[in-house]
Amino acid sequence: MMNIFPIPAFNDNYIWLLQEGSHAVVVDPGDAGPVQAHLAREQLTLDAILVTHHHADHVGGVTQLASQWHCPVFGPAITPFTGVTDPVLDGEHLTLPTLNLTLQALAVPGHTLDHLAYYGDGMLFCGDTLFACGCGRLFEGTAAQMYQSLSRLAALPDTTQVYCSHEYTLANQRFALAADPDNADLHQRHQRDLQARAINQPTLPSTIGLEKRTNPFLRHQTATLIERASQQMGQTLSAGEATFAALRAWKDRF
Numbered sequence: 001m002m003n004i005f006p007i008p009a010f011n012d013n014y015i016w017l018l019q020e021g022s023h024a025v026v027v028d029p030g031d032a033g034p035v036q037a038h039l040a041r042e043q044l045t046l047d048a049i050l051v052t053h054h055h056a057d058h059v060g061g062v063t064q065l066a067s068q069w070h071c072p073v074f075g076p077a078i079t080p081f082t083g084v085t086d087p088v089l090d091g092e093h094l095t096l097p098t099l100n101l102t103l104q105a106l107a108v109p110g111h112t113l114d115h116l117a118y119y120g121d122g123m124l125f126c127g128d129t130l131f132a133c134g135c136g137r138l139f140e141g142t143a144a145q146m147y148q149s150l151s152r153l154a155a156l157p158d159t160t161q162v163y164c165s166h167e168y169t170l171a172n173q174r175f176a177l178a179a180d181p182d183n184a185d186l187h188q189r190h191q192r193d194l195q196a197r198a199i200n201q202p203t204l205p206s207t208i209g210l211e212k213r214t215n216p217f218l219r220h221q222t223a224t225l226i227e228r229a230s231q232q233m234g235q236t237l238s239a240g241e242a243t244f245a246a247l248r249a250w251k252d253r254f
Helices: 032-042 062-069 143-154 169-179 184-198 208-214 223-233 241-253
Strands: 003-009 013-020 023-027 045-050 073-076 086-088 093-096 101-107 116-120 123-127 161-164
Touching: 003 032, 013 032, 013 161, 023 032, 032 045, 032 062, 045 062, 101 143, 143 208, 143 241, 169 184, 169 223, 169 241, 184 208, 223 241
Parallel strands: 023 045, 045 073, 073 086, 123 161
Antiparallel strands: 003 013, 013 023, 093 101, 101 116, 116 123
């Protein structure tokens, strides 16, 4: 049975490690050290690396790990990062035979233009596109691109486990509570996540269903969020992309 572990890195990154028996795959190893320590402690072999996008806190340890373990690096076909050995295009499937797992690559530009997510077997590794109660900043892409990317992820089954790359949950919830103050599901989730972080437990994984109930960036059709985003912009906004863009701009200055 496959297990998934969050390896903490830097201040708030999670490097996700997928393990089946003595075999492992890691997602976005920004730092090789914590991965090497986990592999050594658990006596695991690293069989592959998955990369979602080119930012240094996601790829900084890739070259060292790939060199040590002589393993493939799956990542975006068009990217500034030069360490990808097995480029993947939108919609393509990659097979990880030692984990008995096949994942589909989903192009989700917005945070960066090269951003991929990986989906399969009820799991989503979404990098910095979708966060618990939040979404990534628009460093390279547009609000329209991020809106489409998040809509694509929101269309996955509600039971899909969401493994994003940062422990941003409580900070995101402060904004979510300001934008969506009457959301009972959000208040309940916030209390649960406060308790988890008080004992240094991760708030992840989430699920697509939970995000659709509590994440303002997936709730741009709801009357309260449309109204509050419109107040921020000083004009009446329509549901969907216009409200999403206003929420993202509000969060940037929150």
